[in-house]
Amino acid sequence: MKEDILTKIPDMDYTEEAPVIDANEFDKVIRSRRSVRVYTNDSVPQEVMETALEHATLAPNSSNLQPWRFVWIKSEEAKKKVVEACLNQAAARTASELVVILARTKAWPSVKEKMINVLTKSEAPRGALSYYRKIVPLAYDQGFLNIKGFLKKIAILFIGFKKPVPRGPASYSDMRVWAHKSAALACENMMLSFRAQGFDTCPMEGFDEKRIKAVLGSKIMEGGSEVCMVLSVGKRADNGIYGPQIRMDKEDFISII
Amino acid sequence: MKEDILTKIPDMDYTEEAPVIDANEFDKVIRSRRSVRVYTNDSVPQEVMETALEHATLAPNSSNLQPWRFVWIKSEEAKKKVVEACLNQAAARTASELVVILARTKAWPSVKEKMINVLTKSEAPRGALSYYRKIVPLAYDQGFLNIKGFLKKIAILFIGFKKPVPRGPASYSDMRVWAHKSAALACENMMLSFRAQGFDTCPMEGFDEKRIKAVLGSKIMEGGSEVCMVLSVGKRADNGIYGPQIRMDKEDFISII
Numbered sequence: 001m002k003e004d005i006l007t008k009i010p011d012m013d014y015t016e017e018a019p020v021i022d023a024n025e026f027d028k029v030i031r032s033r034r035s036v037r038v039y040t041n042d043s044v045p046q047e048v049m050e051t052a053l054e055h056a057t058l059a060p061n062s063s064n065l066q067p068w069r070f071v072w073i074k075s076e077e078a079k080k081k082v083v084e085a086c087l088n089q090a091a092a093r094t095a096s097e098l099v100v101i102l103a104r105t106k107a108w109p110s111v112k113e114k115m116i117n118v119l120t121k122s123e124a125p126r127g128a129l130s131y132y133r134k135i136v137p138l139a140y141d142q143g144f145l146n147i148k149g150f151l152k153k154i155a156i157l158f159i160g161f162k163k164p165v166p167r168g169p170a171s172y173s174d175m176r177v178w179a180h181k182s183a184a185l186a187c188e189n190m191m192l193s194f195r196a197q198g199f200d201t202c203p204m205e206g207f208d209e210k211r212i213k214a215v216l217g218s219k220i221m222e223g224g225s226e227v228c229m230v231l232s233v234g235k236r237a238d239n240g241i242y243g244p245q246i247r248m249d250k251e252d253f254i255s256i257i
Numbered sequence: 258m259k260e261d262i263l264t265k266i267p268d269m270d271y272t273e274e275a276p277v278i279d280a281n282e283f284d285k286v287i288r289s290r291r292s293v294r295v296y297t298n299d300s301v302p303q304e305v306m307e308t309a310l311e312h313a314t315l316a317p318n319s320s321n322l323q324p325w326r327f328v329w330i331k332s333e334e335a336k337k338k339v340v341e342a343c344l345n346q347a348a349a350r351t352a353s354e355l356v357v358i359l360a361r362t363k364a365w366p367s368v369k370e371k372m373i374n375v376l377t378k379s380e381a382p383r384g385a386l387s388y389y390r391k392i393v394p395l396a397y398d399q400g401f402l403n404i405k406g407f408l409k410k411i412a413i414l415f416i417g418f419k420k421p422v423p424r425g426p427a428s429y430s431d432m433r434v435w436a437h438k439s440a441a442l443a444c445e446n447m448m449l450s451f452r453a454q455g456f457d458t459c460p461m462e463g464f465d466e467k468r469i470k471a472v473l474g475s476k477i478m479e480g481g482s483e484v485c486m487v488l489s490v491g492k493r494a495d496n497g498i499y500g501p502q503i504r505m506d507k508e509d510f511i512s513i514i
């Protein structure tokens with residue numbers, strides 16, 4: 001079933017033409033994005049925030065299960081608490097806006113149902129519906145105490161001797177990696193979007209997750225949410241970047257085989 | 258020590274001015290990036306590949322420890338094997354180029370040493386060196402059988418009653434999340450870079466990791482590498498996109514507090 005939608009090219013009448021893009025403008029976005037740790041007092045316009053949040057939701061993600069949530073911390077009281085949870089670091093303290101990005105490890109069943117609803121009403125390729133009905137639960141449901149994941153791992157081991165087979169996700173650790181990976185793709189969209197719109201960001205991982213969860217509350221945290229990162233946003237101050245970007249030799253990170 | 262470099266704004270004489278960018282060109286990149294599953298026979302020029310790989314390395318990442326590696330699969334023999342490991346799916350089979358992105362969970366000590374070397378020779382802010390010398394090992398070394406991580410978790414629990422404290426990474430699962438998160442930020446840079454340059458991609462997670470590791474070999478896989486994703490690259494065919502992009506209601510994924 002999975003092989004069907006993956007390997008066979010569906011017979012469809014749908015085309016999306018790619019627009020011509022000035023690649024130099026994109027290059028400027030990438031190269032001018034730096035982690036900014038001191039911001040000016042300039043505020044970030046509502047429409048800039050909304051565009052960046054929308055751009056985040058347009059990121060690619062695993063099986064289109066969109067395991068993310070973006071929480072814009074607008075209230076002064078909540079913001080104060082999130083800054084404290086970010087260890088009062090300058091990048092949070094001086095920021096105009098803060099966005100907390102969540103990775104949702106257990107929200108996929110409800111999104112899967114929504115995908116089935118949408119696909120039922122659309123001219124989806126043959127196999128897409130059965131992908132969500134049959135393959136998605138098989139792939140992502142690890143069962144109570146990871147029992148299904150464990151059994152899956154054993155089955156995968158034996159099938160894998162004979163033919164290629166996806167080796168995971170088959171544990172809660174795998175599901176965490178899975179959700180954070182898609183959430184991070186969206187985070188990068190957001191950072192670049194702010195930069196393209198003339199604003200700067202700093203992605204923060206040094207925070208007290210327990211305290212941030214308390215600020216967000218159980219409703220927002222539902223679906224097995226973990227804090228992927230806290231993003232601060234604002235206009236860079238003259239002293240906002242702590243030195244030239246440091247990258248090692250390309251050979252250390254790029255291989256060709 | 259950590260609070261020092263994080264909370265105090267260093268007294269430095271360094272400024273990076275942000276260029277003016279045409280935000281509309283960036284919006285076109287984001288909106289025209291779709292997962293393309295059928296490619297034409299057009300090849301991807303060497304310089305397009307090199308630019309996209311460089312753009313990947315410019316992504317933000319955790320403590321600048323760059324826990325990633327990008328493997329461009331150029332040889333026909335290796336490519337054939339990776340396509341098979343990707344379950345022979347159309348998105349891999351019809352692609353002009355394939356890049357395997359690795360998340361390196363245990364490579365941070367060597368990059369940390371390189372960072373110390375670079376910082377020693379530069380006018381780095383006070384505290385940056387001690388961050389890499391003292392805080393980085395404390396944060397990322399989980400010890401044999403996770404013993405240090407376990408002890409850290411207990412210490413964090415008690416410290417956390419009194420004041421905000423980062424709750425992790427404190428396990429091997431956390432280190433996996435940590436590495437994949439930074440690698441995914443780089444993946445998104447790469448996908449958008451190809452799009453900006455007129456090419457398309459499909460990020461794939463449905464692959465046989467064991468078989469891909471065998472193709473890459475132990476030298477490339479060193480440093481506790483896991484396959485983050487396989488990216489296929491090429492020119493979109495007319496039937497390359499399997500329908501309009503599906504996103505749920507914004508309210509499902511964006512919260513404001």
